[in-house]
Amino acid sequence: MSDDLPGLDLTRLREHLDRELPGLVTGPLTAQLVQGGRSNLTYIVGDGAQNWVVRRPPLGHVLATAHDMSREHRVMSALAGTSVPVPRTHLLCQDDDVLGAPFYVMEYVPGTVYRSPELTTNLSVEQRRDLSLRLIDVLADLHTLDPEQVGLGDFGRPDGFLERQVRRWSKQLAASRSRELDDIERLAELLGARVPATRHTGIVHGDYRLDNVLVGDSLEISAVLDWEMATLGDPLTDVGLLAVYWEGLDGIKNNPIAKGIGPEYEFPPVRELWQRYAERSGIDLSDVEWYRAFGFFKLAVISEGIHYRYAHGQTVGDGFEHVGALVPHLVSQGLSALDEEA
Numbered sequence: 001m002s003d004d005l006p007g008l009d010l011t012r013l014r015e016h017l018d019r020e021l022p023g024l025v026t027g028p029l030t031a032q033l034v035q036g037g038r039s040n041l042t043y044i045v046g047d048g049a050q051n052w053v054v055r056r057p058p059l060g061h062v063l064a065t066a067h068d069m070s071r072e073h074r075v076m077s078a079l080a081g082t083s084v085p086v087p088r089t090h091l092l093c094q095d096d097d098v099l100g101a102p103f104y105v106m107e108y109v110p111g112t113v114y115r116s117p118e119l120t121t122n123l124s125v126e127q128r129r130d131l132s133l134r135l136i137d138v139l140a141d142l143h144t145l146d147p148e149q150v151g152l153g154d155f156g157r158p159d160g161f162l163e164r165q166v167r168r169w170s171k172q173l174a175a176s177r178s179r180e181l182d183d184i185e186r187l188a189e190l191l192g193a194r195v196p197a198t199r200h201t202g203i204v205h206g207d208y209r210l211d212n213v214l215v216g217d218s219l220e221i222s223a224v225l226d227w228e229m230a231t232l233g234d235p236l237t238d239v240g241l242l243a244v245y246w247e248g249l250d251g252i253k254n255n256p257i258a259k260g261i262g263p264e265y266e267f268p269p270v271r272e273l274w275q276r277y278a279e280r281s282g283i284d285l286s287d288v289e290w291y292r293a294f295g296f297f298k299l300a301v302i303s304e305g306i307h308y309r310y311a312h313g314q315t316v317g318d319g320f321e322h323v324g325a326l327v328p329h330l331v332s333q334g335l336s337a338l339d340e341e342a
Contacts, residue, residue: 005033007041007059009099016098017105022089040072040228044108053087056103069102070094072227075203076106078150083141085223108320109223111214117260120267123219128267131219135210136273138221138282141240143202143235156232158201165237165294166192169301176305178312184331188296190338196287202235209245210261239277240291244299248292250331252326256319257299289341296334303327307342 004010010029017025027047031054034042043054055072073092081089088107096102114120120128147153157164168189205212205231238252247262249255249268263269278285307324 001184005031005043007056007099007101008043008045008054010032010045012098013045013054016093020093024090040069040226045105051108051133052090053106053108054103055106056099057101059229068228069104073104073106073231075152075155075227075230078152079136079142079145079203082145082150084138084145084226085221087223111216111222113211113213114215114261115211115259117265120197120260120265126228127219127265128265131210131215132268132273133276134212134219134221135213136242136277137280138213138224139205139208140283142205142224143200143238143283144281145203147201147203147232152203152232155203155230158198158232158234161201161233162195162198162237162294163192165298166195169298173301173304176301176308178304178308181304181327181331182334184297184327185299187293187331187334187338190335191290191294192289192295194338194341196290198234199287200235200283201232203274204229204233204235205238206230206233208238208242209258211258234291236285236288236291237294239285239288240293241272241295241298242273242296243288243292244330244333246270246273248296248299248330249263249326252329256322257326287341289337293334293337293341296330296337300327300330300334303330 008031010031010094014025014029025047026049029045029047031043031045034044041056041058045052045054045314057069068091073089076086077089079086087109090105090107092102092104093099094102112119123131147155166188170192173184173188198226205224205227207226208224212224212226213221214223214225245258245261246267249258249265250262250264261267274285274288294316303326306320307327310320310323
């Protein structure tokens with residue numbers, strides 16, 4: 001751990017915590033940045049006796065709605081005490097004078113983030129299956145919660161959710177085009193023309209995958225993280241996108257995302273997870289291939305945006321040079337999913 005880090009003034013943070021939560025901090029604060037870059041910044045902060053986690057938007061961030069601290073704080077606070085494990089929230093600060101941006105403080109939950117083959121291959125095949133079923137069980141539990149009962153009845157606009165999602169990501173694509181990708185526009189058009197009727201409305205995580213949860217020593221899901229895209233809508237968008245991460249990138253050389261999971265690494269196939277989800281949630285999966293196709297489209301647009309920034313010299317770090325090569329594969333897989341759905 002260290003002293004001040006970019007985006008985190010420990011003196012100001014300590015003063016604010018002493019003012020709002022007197023007695024919480026008992027020693028000098030130190031901090032470690034554990035997640036940075038394009039997403040919200042995550043720090044582990046400690047006083048020598050206990051640790052907490054501080055989350056704030058990226059540095060230089062201008063689109064507040066894309067990194068809404070109050071949104072993350074609200075959904076995790078609402079889910080406390082439910083069957084969906086989340087860190088306990090301590091404080092939300094919307095005063096930019098403290099750290100230069102809104103932030104919140106939450107409980108530090110120990111656990112492992114399984115985001116590489118080096119980690120997942122340490123598990124036995126039986127453990128991989130058990131972890132997979134626990135992952136999908138938590139998603140089913142999230143989707144069957146009553147938003148009204150947990151105080152999230154006004155957390156989003158479920159009506160027209162799927163149509164808006166297709167339009168939103170199509171607009172995002174138009175804003176980050178740097179090359180010809182005719183098939184991606186065809187995929188968007190087909191998705192828009194075949195939008196299914198929403199069969200169930202619930203809390204949507206927005207980016208649910210294995211490396212967005214913490215896993216405890218007994219392979220239980222100890223916390224679901226990264227709620228910045230959460231909303232109310234059609235929860236099968238989570239199911240479709242999880243399928244893309246799970247086995248939609250099998251065999252891709254230099255794959256920079258979703259590493260070490262899926263049948264390629266002796267995890268159960270996604271159809272087994274779908275069956276488990278349907279049994280636990282009672283939600284009809286008749287149109288699941290459309291949702292998988294939409295997941296491919298969403299991830300293709302995100303990847304194209306990253307490729308655009310890489311091509312314009314706006315990325316820092318390794319691996320970005322491989323992202324652009326994913327896009328044609330994702331588009332092709334999306335079209336194939338629609339062929340299966342037709």
